[in-house]
Amino acid sequence: xxxxxxxxxxxxxxxxxxxxxxGKAQEKGLISIKIHDxxxxxxxxxxxxxxxxxxxxxxxxxxxxxxxxxxDEISDNTTQFDLIILTPAGKKFDQQxxxxxxxxxxxxxxxxxxxxxxxxxxKYYAGQKNFNVHEVSIGxxxxxxxxxxxxVIVEATARLIPGVLGNPLSLKExxxxxxxxDGSLVEYPNYTKPALWRGLEVPEILLSGNHGEIAKxxxxxxxRRTQELTEE
Ligand code: SAM
Numbered sequence: 001x002x003x004x005x006x007x008x009x010x011x012x013x014x015x016x017x018x019x020x021x022x023g024k025a026q027e028k029g030l031i032s033i034k035i036h037d038x039x040x041x042x043x044x045x046x047x048x049x050x051x052x053x054x055x056x057x058x059x060x061x062x063x064x065x066x067x068x069x070x071x072d073e074i075s076d077n078t079t080q081f082d083l084i085i086l087t088p089a090g091k092k093f094d095q096q097x098x099x100x101x102x103x104x105x106x107x108x109x110x111x112x113x114x115x116x117x118x119x120x121x122x123k124y125y126a127g128q129k130n131f132n133v134h135e136v137s138i139g140x141x142x143x144x145x146x147x148x149x150x151x152v153i154v155e156a157t158a159r160l161i162p163g164v165l166g167n168p169l170s171l172k173e174x175x176x177x178x179x180x181x182d183g184s185l186v187e188y189p190n191y192t193k194p195a196l197w198r199g200l201e202v203p204e205i206l207l208s209g210n211h212g213e214i215a216k217x218x219x220x221x222x223x224r225r226t227q228e229l230t231e232e
Contacts, residue, residue, distance in 0.1 A: 002104065002161055004033045005074045006150055007067070008111040009049055011035045013147040022155060025164045033154070034074075038062075041069040050114050057115075064118040067110060071125065074108055082132045083125050084153065085110045085117060086146030090135035093153055095176035095184070097136070101153065102160035109153070111146030178222055186229065188221035 006014055014035050018026070025031045039047040043065070050060035075081050082104050091097070101107060110117060126133040138149040158164055160171065171177060175186040191202040205217045 001029060002031045002102070002158070003106045004031060004109070004154060004158075005036060005107070006033065006109040006111065006154075007036045007038050007070050007074075008145070008147050008150075009038045009113055010111075010145065010147060011037045013145070014151065017151060017154060021164060022158055025158055025161070028163065030161055030163050031158050036070055036074065038066050038070055041066045041073065043069075053115060059115040061115050062112060062117040064120050064124075067117060067121045068124065071108060071110075071121075075106075075130070077130060079106055080104075080130050080132075081106045081108055082134060083108045083110065083122075084134045084136050084150075085122050086112055086137075086149040087116055087135050088137045088140070088142050089116075090137040092140075093136050093138050093149075093156075095156070097134075098153070098156040098160060101157040107157075109146070109150040111150055113145045173218075178219075180219065180223060185219075185222040185226045188218040188225070 006017075008014060017023075017033050017035075022031070022033070026033060038049050042049060048063070049066050050062050053059065053061045071083065082101070084101075084107060086109065110121070122133050122135060125131040136149075136153065138152050143149060162168065165171060173187065176184050178185040178187060191206060195202045195207060203217070205213055208214070
């Protein structure tokens with residue numbers, strides 16, 4: 001079972017993880033998701049989690065100690081953990097990374113806020129023998145916090161775990177998993193009933209029942225869409 005621990009100062013933000021596919025996956029015991037409130041691991045009366053940046057500049061930086069205390073409480077010295085620190089300065093998340101994470105046993109997500117987390121947190125855990133640290137971005141833009149980024153990664157990762165999707169074949173023919181000799185493709189267009197909607201017809205080949213020709217048409221469409229994206 002994949003165990004996921006998420007640390008945030010806004011635990012409520014992560015409520016959607018209880019719904020739909022991920023909610024069912026937790027009920028079935030395929031994954032577990034625990035949300036931790038960083039403020040519960042502060043030692044001052046105001047429960048502060050941030051301070052002014054060394055070197056000056058705008059904004060506040062999240063202090064290392066509450067992160068250290070929280071991650072130490074979640075982890076132990078023997079189990080292997082992958083700590084994922086969300087940051088727009090990290091490696092770009094993609095399907096390959098989702099596949100890699102779906103094979104892990106213990107993922108800890110650190111959701112930053114303000115100007116981000118004191119850089120020593122990542123450095124400290126990278127030096128612990130039972131930790132792998134990944135600094136991960138979900139795209140080239142800046143969000144207000146790491147919670148939404150965490151939900152993106154958790155959903156993309158969890159749906160790859162056997163049993164989470166009702167029909168595992170759905171994983172075979174989808175964007176970024178479909179491939180041709182040149183690399184990965186985005187998916188072909190999909191249609192459902194009725195065959196005629198507002199004057200628009202479903203491509204005739206899909207009604208033909210000729211599965212070989214349908215497969216060829218789909219690959220051609222996936223290649224066309226992928227090509228169009230690279231031309232944009
Ligand atoms: N000062 C940081 C910078 O310029 O790189 C941005 C901090 S951002 C306002 C606050 C937090 O949101 C980050 O610590 C991170 O956890 C999260 N965040 C923002 N954009 C993100 C992205 N594209 N991917 C992942 N996390 C992101």
